[in-house]
Amino acid sequence: MKTAQNPTKKKWPFVTIDPALNEYRDKIMFPEKLEQANKVLKTAKLPPNKNRR
Amino acid sequence: MHVDKYQLKSEEELTRFEFISEGLNGAIRKLIEFQRTTDPETYNLAFGDKHPATEGIDDLAVSDNGDTEKVLATVVAAVYAFFDRYPTAYVYAQGSTKARTRLYRMGINRFYADVRRDFHLYGRIGENFADFEPDTEYEGFLAQRKLS
Numbered sequence: 001m002k003t004a005q006n007p008t009k010k011k012w013p014f015v016t017i018d019p020a021l022n023e024y025r026d027k028i029m030f031p032e033k034l035e036q037a038n039k040v041l042k043t044a045k046l047p048p049n050k051n052r053r
Numbered sequence: 054m055h056v057d058k059y060q061l062k063s064e065e066e067l068t069r070f071e072f073i074s075e076g077l078n079g080a081i082r083k084l085i086e087f088q089r090t091t092d093p094e095t096y097n098l099a100f101g102d103k104h105p106a107t108e109g110i111d112d113l114a115v116s117d118n119g120d121t122e123k124v125l126a127t128v129v130a131a132v133y134a135f136f137d138r139y140p141t142a143y144v145y146a147q148g149s150t151k152a153r154t155r156l157y158r159m160g161i162n163r164f165y166a167d168v169r170r171d172f173h174l175y176g177r178i179g180e181n182f183a184d185f186e187p188d189t190e191y192e193g194f195l196a197q198r199k200l201s
Contacts, residue, residue: 012134014060014127021064021071024084030099034088037097037145040193041090044180049094050173051141051200 056164058126061085067138068096070131071103076118083124085131087144095195096139098146100128125160133171136198147177147193157194162187173197 028034059072070085082103087096118124132144148154161168165187168174175182176191185194 012130012137014058014130015067015070015134016060016062017065018062018071019065021062021069024069024086025064025066028088029084029086029103030088030101033086033099033147033149034090034097036147036149037088037095038091040147040177041092041095041145044177044182046092046095046143047173047175047182047195049141049143049197051197 056126057123058130059123061127061131061134063131063134067135070134072127074118074120074124076120078118081118083127085128087135087139090145092143094141095143095145096135098128098132098144121156122163125156125163129160129164129168132196136172140198140200142197144196145193146196154192155190158191161185161194168196171199173199 059074061070061072063070068087072083072085074081074083084101084103086099088099090097135144136142146157148157161174169185173196174185175195176185176189177193177195178189178191182195185191
């Protein structure tokens with residue numbers, strides 16, 4: 001059985017990496033929310049990306 | 054951010070998080086999902102209760118578990134962890150209802166000092182995103198990590 005592991009980064013001690021959650025990685029648990037966001041992003045004007053190099 | 058928060062579990066790519074809210078109505082599993090959108094640079098933040106039976110999450114649920122501030126602090130913590138992995142991404146968030154969107158704004162305002170130090174933050178009105186102002190009502194929010 002897979003068990004939770006300690007986070008690899010000490011920076012985030014409140015986050016534990018749990019391989020058991022990998023099954024959710026490619027699942028959309030709330031498709032309505034994604035649809036809502038995609039509808040907004042289709043027409044909304046995003047601000048300039050200040051982190052683009 | 055020195056506010057009490059719940060311990061988070063995440064899958065290895067830091068796009069799905071889970072935690073357990075413990076309060077007046079018992080233990081409630083919460084799921085935070087950073088969803089890829091049609092915009093390659095933007096992820097959508099979805100958050101809600103996880104139903105044991107259906108495995109679905111419900112953004113409309115009102116847990117009333119007496120721990121709103123701790124829950125909001127935990128979501129904000131997940132956002133920080135996500136951006137640590139995806140520093141150039143945008144994260145968009147919008148509640149399923151106006152009331153839920155106001156709750157998001159309340160959460161941002163609660164942690165505004167930290168948030169504005171660490172993020173470029175925008176509020177959406179219609180099709181336009183403008184710099185976030187704490188007293189303005191928005192239809193959605195967009196954040197990007199400030200990189201040094």
